[in-house]
Amino acid sequence: xxxxxDSIIALVPALLAILLxxxxxxxxxxxxxxILVGALLLHRFNPIDTITYLGKNIFSLFWADxxxxxxxxxxxxxxxxxGVLSTLIQxxxxxxxxxxWASTHVKTARGARLVxxxxxxxxxxxxxxxxxxxxNVSRPLTDRRGVSRAKLAYLIDSTAAPVCVISPxxxxxxxxxxxxxxxxxxxxxxxxxxxxxxxxxxxxxxxxIFALLLTLYIAYSGVSVGPMKQHERRAAKGELFDxxxxxxxxxxxxxxxxxxxxxRDLVVPIVVLVIATISALLGTGAQALAADNRPFTLIGAxxxxxxxxxxxxxxxxxxxxxxxxxIGRKIPGRDYRVSIVxxxxxxxxxxxxxxxxxxxxxxxxxMKTGDYLASFVSNSISASYLxxxxxxxxxLMAFSTGTSWGTFGIMLPIGADLVMAVDASLLLxxxxxxxxxxxxxxHCSPISDTTILSSTGAGSHHIDHVTTQLPYALxxxxxxxxxxxxxxxxxxxxxGFIGALVTFVLFIVVLNVLSKKGETASDLQTD
Numbered sequence: 129x130x131x132x133x134d135s136i137i138a139l140v141p142a143l144l145a146i147l148l149x150x151x152x153x154x155x156x157x158x159x160x161x162x163i164l165v166g167a168l169l170l171h172r173f174n175p176i177d178t179i180t181y182l183g184k185n186i187f188s189l190f191w192a193d194x195x196x197x198x199x200x201x202x203x204x205x206x207x208x209x210x211g212v213l214s215t216l217i218q219x220x221x222x223x224x225x226x227x228x229w230a231s232t233h234v235k236t237a238r239g240a241r242l243v244x245x246x247x248x249x250x251x252x253x254x255x256x257x258x259x260x261x262x263x264n265v266s267r268p269l270t271d272r273r274g275v276s277r278a279k280l281a282y283l284i285d286s287t288a289a290p291v292c293v294i295s296p297x298x299x300x301x302x303x304x305x306x307x308x309x310x311x312x313x314x315x316x317x318x319x320x321x322x323x324x325x326x327x328x329x330x331x332x333x334x335x336x337i338f339a340l341l342l343t344l345y346i347a348y349s350g351v352s353v354g355p356m357k358q359h360e361r362r363a364a365k366g367e368l369f370d371x372x373x374x375x376x377x378x379x380x381x382x383x384x385x386x387x388x389x390x391x392r393d394l395v396v397p398i399v400v401l402v403i404a405t406i407s408a409l410l411g412t413g414a415q416a417l418a419a420d421n422r423p424f425t426l427i428g429a430x431x432x433x434x435x436x437x438x439x440x441x442x443x444x445x446x447x448x449x450x451x452x453x454x455i456g457r458k459i460p461g462r463d464y465r466v467s468i469v470x471x472x473x474x475x476x477x478x479x480x481x482x483x484x485x486x487x488x489x490x491x492x493x494x495m496k497t498g499d500y501l502a503s504f505v506s507n508s509i510s511a512s513y514l515x516x517x518x519x520x521x522x523x524l525m526a527f528s529t530g531t532s533w534g535t536f537g538i539m540l541p542i543g544a545d546l547v548m549a550v551d552a553s554l555l556l557x558x559x560x561x562x563x564x565x566x567x568x569x570x571h572c573s574p575i576s577d578t579t580i581l582s583s584t585g586a587g588s589h590h591i592d593h594v595t596t597q598l599p600y601a602l603x604x605x606x607x608x609x610x611x612x613x614x615x616x617x618x619x620x621x622x623x624g625f626i627g628a629l630v631t632f633v634l635f636i637v638v639l640n641v642l643s644k645k646g647e648t649a650s651d652l653q654t655d
Contacts, residue, residue, distance in 0.1 A: 129170045129181075133496035141166030142492050142528035145575060154591075159484035159575060166491035185490050189483060200486065202436035203256070204479055207584070209443045211475035212468050214264050216450050217397060219459065219467040221389015223268045229391045230269040240266070240273035241347040244280060248287025249340075251402065255300065255578050256439065258288040263585020265398055276363035277376060277588035278356060278596040279346075285582035285597060286343040289532060289567050290336035296326055296427060300533075304563065306431050307536060311544045311559075315552075323427060325556060332557050332615070334608035334631050335519075335564035339571070342604055345639055352647050354599035359592065360647070369588060375474075376587045384463050397450040405442030409433045481590065485530055485575045492529050511551035512616035515558050518543045519565040519612050523605065526569025530576040535566040557615045557627070564608050571601045603642070607635050 132138040145162025152158060163182070171177035189200050217223055234240055244266035251258045262284050270280045292300035309322035320328070331337070345351070352360045362370070369376050413429030422428060518539065526535040539562045547558040570576045574594045583590040611631035618626045 129494055130172060131496060132169070133499040135500065137169060138495045138497045138500040139528065140169065141488065141495060142497055142575075145488055156480055156484055159481070159488050163484065163488045163491055166488070166495055170491070170494055182487075185487055186483075188490070189486055199436050202440050204482070206256075206436065206439040206443055207260075207475045207479055207482075207581075208472045209440065209447060210260055210264075211473075212471035213397060213401070213443060213447050213450060215467045215471035215474065216447070216454075216464075217264075217394050218385055219463055220393040220450070220454055220457070221386040222391070222393025222395075222397075223389075224385050224387070225389040225391045226268050226394040231272045234269060234273070237270075237273040237275050238348060238350060240270045240275050241279070241283060241350065243269055244275075244283045245287060245344055245347040248284060248343075249291055255288040255292045256435070256581055258292070259284050259578060259581040260585040261398065261401060262287070263582070263587070265394070267585075267587055268394070271368055274363050274366070274368075276356075276359040277369040277586050278359040278592045279352070279363075281582050281586035281588040281593040282356070282597045282600060283343060283347060284585055285571065285579060285593070286339050286600065288582065289570060289578055290339045290343075293336050293532075293563055293567050294330045294333055296323065296430075301326065301427075301430065303431070303533060304536060304540075305427065307540050308559065311541060314541075315544065315548050315555075317555075325559075329556050329560040329563065331628060332560035332611075333564050334560075334611040334627070335568045335604050338607050338631065338635050339567070339601070339604040341635065342600060342639075345642075346600065349643065351642055353642060353645065354596065355592075356596040356599070357647050359596060370592060373589050373592075376583070376589050384466065386457070386459060386463075388457070393450075393453060396453060397446045400449045401442050401446035404445040405438055408438035408441040409435070412438055475584065477590075481580050482577055485577060485580065488575060489530055489534070493534075497525070497528055511547065511554055513613075514543070514547050514550070514554060515561040515612035515616050516609060518546075518558055519561040519568075519609055522562045522565030523569035523572075524565075526566045526576075527573045528569075530570070530573045530579075532566040532570040532576075532578075535569065536563065539566065554616070557612070561612045561615075564612075568601060568605045568608070572598055603638055607631050607638060610634055 141162045144165055145158050148154075148158035148161055164178075167178045167182050171181060188197065190197055230240075230243075234243060244262060247262045247265060248258060251261055263280065266280060266284075267277075270277075289300075293304070295301050296305065305322045305326050308325050312318075312320075312322055312325065350360075359370075362368075410426075410429050410433070413431070413433035414424050416432035416434070417424055417428050420432075522535050522539045522543075525539060526532055529535065540559060543558045543562045544555060547554045570578060572594075573579060574591065579594060579597075580590060583593040586593070608631065611627045611634075614630045615627040
C-alpha cells in the first residue's frame with residue numbers, strides 16, 4: 129500500500145465522504161464513495177488489489193485475528209435487540225401510556241426538553257448506552273410536546289459524549305485515565321496520579337463544559353438557530369421529522385400498539401436495562417481485575433470492563449423482563465412476530481451506516497490521515513499556541529476519522545511529548561485541549577458512531593441531525609478555542625481560572641446573541 133502520511137492526499141477519502149454526505153444527504157452512498165476512492169488510492173488504482181483489500185476489510189469487521197470480532201458483532205447485536213425492545217414496548221402500549229401519563233405531568237415542550245437533558249446527564253456510564261436509552265425514554269414525551277426529532281437528537285448527542293468525557297466513572301473516563309497513566313510514567317511525573325490529573329483536567333475541558341451549558345440553555349429556552357429552525361417549524365405543525373425522506377432509523381410504523389398498556393410497560397424494562405447494564409459493566413470489569421490479580425476498584429472496573437458484552441447482557445435481561453410482563457395480556461402471537469421483525473428492521477439503516485463507517489475508518493487509518501494531521505505540529509511552534517493548535521488538530525482528526533477514542537489514543541501522547549519538550553507547566557491544559565477537540569470533531573462528523581446512534585435513539589434522519597447540530601457545536605468550539613488561547617498566554621499558576629473566566633464571559637455574550645438571532649418555541653408556534 130502507498131504511504132500518504134506526508135501528503136495531503138491522506139485527507140481525500142475522509143473529506144470526500146463528509147462533503148458528499150452534507151451536500152447529497154445520502155450517507156451510505158457518500159461513505160461508499162469515500163471507501164472506494166481511498167482503497168483505489170492505496171493500491172494505485174489496481175482493481176484486483178483494491179477488491180482484495182476491501183474484501184479483507186469487510187471480513188475483518190466480523191472476524192479478525194482468527195477469532196470473532198466481538199466488539200463490532202456484539203454492538204450490532206445490541207442495536208438489533210434494542211430495536212426489538214423498543215418495538216415490544218410500543219406493541220405493549222407502554223410508549224403510548226407513558227406519553228399520556230407524561231402529558232399530565234410535563235405539560236410543556238420546555239419540560240419535555242429538560243427531561244431529555246436531565247436523563248442525558250444521569251446516564252453517564254457509556255455514550256452508546258446513553259444515546260439509545262435516553263432516546264427511547266424521551267421520544268414519547270417529546271413527540272407529545274411537539275419537539276422535533278432533530279432537536280431531541282441534539283439534546284441526546286450533546287449530553288452523551290460531553291458527560292462521559294468528564295466523568296471518571298464511565299467507560300470514557302477509564303480509557304482516558306489509562307492513557308494519562310502511561311503519559312505520566314513515560315515522562316517520570318510523580319507529583320500527581322493519573323486519576324488526580326484527570327480530575328484537574330475536567331475544569332479545563334472547555335468544549336465539554338460549555339456544550340453541556342449550551343444544551344441546558346437550548347433545552348430551557350427552545351432557541352433554534354440555523355437548519356434547526358426549519359425542523360422546529362415543521363414540528364410545531366405536527367411533523368416531527370421530514371417525512372419526505374421516509375421513516376427514520378430506529379422507528380417502525382407497522383407495529384400494532386395495544387390500548388391497554390401501562391406506564392410500567394415502558395419504565396420497568398428501561399430501569400432493568402439501566403441496572404442490568406451497569407451491573408454487567410461492573411461485573412465484567414471485576415472479572416478482568418481478578419484475572420490480572422488486581423484489587424477491585426470502581427475506576428479499575430470501568431477501565432477493564434467489556435462494554436459490548438455488558439450492553440448485550442443488559443438488553444437481553446431487559447427483553448426477558450418485558451416479555452414476562454406481557455404474559456396474560458392477550459396479545460396475538462402475530463403481533464409479537466411483527467414486533468420482533470420490525471424492531472430489527474428499524475435498526476437496519478443504523479447497522480448499515482455503522483458498517484460503512486467502520487470500513488472507512490479502517491481505510492482512513494491505512495491512509496495515515498491521523499499521522500498527516502498530527503504532522504502539522506512541530507517543536508518550532510511556541511508553547512503558548514500548543515493548547516489552541518492541538519484543540520483544532522484533534523477536532524479536525526476526530527471529524528475526519530469519526531472517532532473520539534482513536535483521536536485520544538493518537539493525540540494525547542503526541543500532545544504530551546510536544547508540550548513536555550517546551551513547557552511542562554502546560555501539560556494538563558494541553559491534554560484538556562486534546563480531549564475537548566476530540567469531542568468537538570466527533571460531534572460534527574457524520575461518520576461518527578455516536579452521532580449515528582444519537583440519530584437512531586431520537587428517531588431522526590441521520591443527516592438532519594448532523595446539519596442541525598453543527599451550528600451549536602461550532603458555538604461551543606469557538607468559545608473553547610478562545611479559552612485555550614488565553615491559557616497559552618497567561619501565567620501557569622492562574623491559567624485555569626483566567627481561561628475559565630474568559631470563556632464563561634464569552635459564553636454569556638454568545639447566549640445573548642443566540643437569544644436575539646434565534647427562534648424560540650413560542651416564535652415558531654405563531655408562524
